[in-house]
Amino acid sequence: MVHFLWFSRHPLRFLFWPLLWPLSLLFAAASRRRKQQFxxxxxxxxxxxxxxxxxxxxxxxxxxxxxxxxxxxxxxxxxxxxxxxxxxxxxxxxxxxxxxxxxxxxxxxxxxxxxxxxxxxxxxxxxxxxxxxxxxxxxxxxxxxxxxxxxxxxxxxxxxxxxxxxxxxxxxxxxxxxxxxxxxxxxxxxxxxxxxxxxxxxxxxxxxxxxLAPDLAINLVTGEQKVVSELGRLTAIAAIGHPPRFFNTLEQMQAHVITCKGFTDHKALTADDIQPLMTASDALIMTEKDAVKCRDFAHSNWWYLPVSAxxxxxxxxxxxxxxxxxxxxxxx
Missing domain, CATH: 3.40.50.300 (P-loop containing nucleotide triphosphate hydrolases)
Structure with a gap:
């Protein structure tokens, strides 16, 4: 709902306006006062x-x-x-x-x-x-x-x-x-x-x-590096601020993604979150940010994609x- 309200132009967003507009004014006033004090x-x-x-x-x-x-x-x-x-x-x-x-x-x-x-x-x-x-x-x-x-x-x-x-x-x-x-x-x-x-x-x-320039995919278990398009059918996950950005990058790299799953930013991922998503895929691809949370329970077909500014x-x-x-x- 947040994305719908903040970033879309759908007319239904005006339903929330009377409730949230006063709260927004209060937030602005409190934020401005705090900054002025410093x-x-x-x-x-x-x-x-x-x-x-x-x-x-x-x-x-x-x-x-x-x-x-x-x-x-x-x-x-x-x-x-x-x-x-x-x-x-x-x-x-x-x-x-x-x-x-x-x-x-x-x-x-x-x-x-x-x-x-x-x-x-x-x-x-x-x-x-x-x-x-x-x-x-x-x-x-x-x-x-x-x-x-x-x-x-x-x-x-x-x-x-x-x-x-x-x-x-x-x-x-x-x-x-x-x-x-x-x-x-x-x-x-x-x-x-x-x-x-x-x-x-x-x-x-x-x-x-x-x-953001993507590099070769890196295996979480072995450290092997591979071109993303050579990893077969992929499940892609991302627990970042805007998961579609990662999924769009994979598409531009001609990755064969059959399942995409976005999670809330900074989510503490577990094997139980991921494994049910892998029923029809050959491998898993994730962001480097997610890899630091998954390395301890990673499988040999789990990969991450580093990017550089x-x-x-x-x-x-x-x-x-x-x-x-x-x-x-x-x-x-």
Whole structure:
């Protein structure tokens, strides 16, 4: 129903308008008041002694933020910087915080996205719902720069550079705030950040275009790599913010998908969720984000598809120039 209400233009959506419009106004007022309190110094803001870069969005749901975080971390690592990543660890509960994400950390403790970022980049990843606490813990590991995975609206943490990731197809839906629409903040926020990155669709003026480039499928058990179109009849699953994006990618790769199943974002998948879907297929294909949750009970015919953010060299240079400006301010 959320997608129907937020992103479609079906006339029935107006049935919900009288109920949700006042709630949306209340959300907007509370959000605006909270931000103003931080900006006016009425609430405490933590300023780290190293640069902090926030990658977030103004809409609820997945926009392709994690590939941007990975791209940015790898870009910084290529400059010889030791990068730390902080995350709330959405959908997970750790025994204690802050939590350092390691190879043996269960996804149910740290969250699927922090686990994926740690595995892909080798960066030091710290999880804590209080981002400032995570940053302080990262400083003990000697990081040169911190990338905050999400947290655009977490104004208790000062930041030097902000990215907003935009779903280039769905954009901002009906442009109303939660719960009437998908917005966490108004679209005015777009003019306040350093970089707008548009995932798919058509980038508009002032936005950097990004596409997600898929690679070879990787077997969860053996690590073998194969072209997706050679895997036979596939069941495809995705527990991400917008599962159709993954299914469309498989279609473009000429995969023989006979069953698609989308789950809620960050769902803790189990074998019981998956096995009944496989009655007519030869193999299972999933996102890399889902693979970090399924590896411990994976079968030999389970595969995942890694994707990487593709951003032009010109726009990459622009980002690097800004980062270098900030590093100089910190004496780096």
């Amino acid at each position: 900006m006016a110094g009425k609430r405490e803001v933590y300023k780290a002694p190293v640069p902090v870069i926030v990658v977030g969005n103004i809409t609820a749901g997945g926009n392709g933020k994690t590939p941007v975080v990975i791209w940015l971390v790898e870009l910084l690592q290529q400059q010889g910087l030791k990068v730390g990543v902080v995350s709330r660890g959405y959908g997970a509960t750790a025994p204690s915080y802050p939590l350092l994400v390691g190879n043996q950390t269960p996804a149910e403790h740290c969250g699927d996205e922090p686990k994926l970022i740690a595995q892909r980049t080798g960066a030091t990843v710290m999880v804590d719902p209080v981002r400032a606490q995570a940053v302080k813990a990262l400083l003990e590991h000697g990081v040169d720069v911190v990338v905050c995975d999400d947290g655009l609206q977490h104004y208790a943490l000062a930041r030097d550079i902000e990215f907003i990731v935009i779903d280039g197809v769905r954009r901002f839906g009906n442009q109303n705030l939660i719960p009437l629409g998908p917005l966490r903040e108004s679209t005015q926020r777009l003019s306040e950040v350093d970089f707008l990155i548009t995932n798919g669709g058509t980038a508009q003026s002032g936005e950097f275009a990004m596409s 593709n951003i032009s060299s010109r726009n990459t240079t622009t980002v690097l120039d800004k980062i270098n400006e900030v590093l100089k301010e910190y004496g780096s």
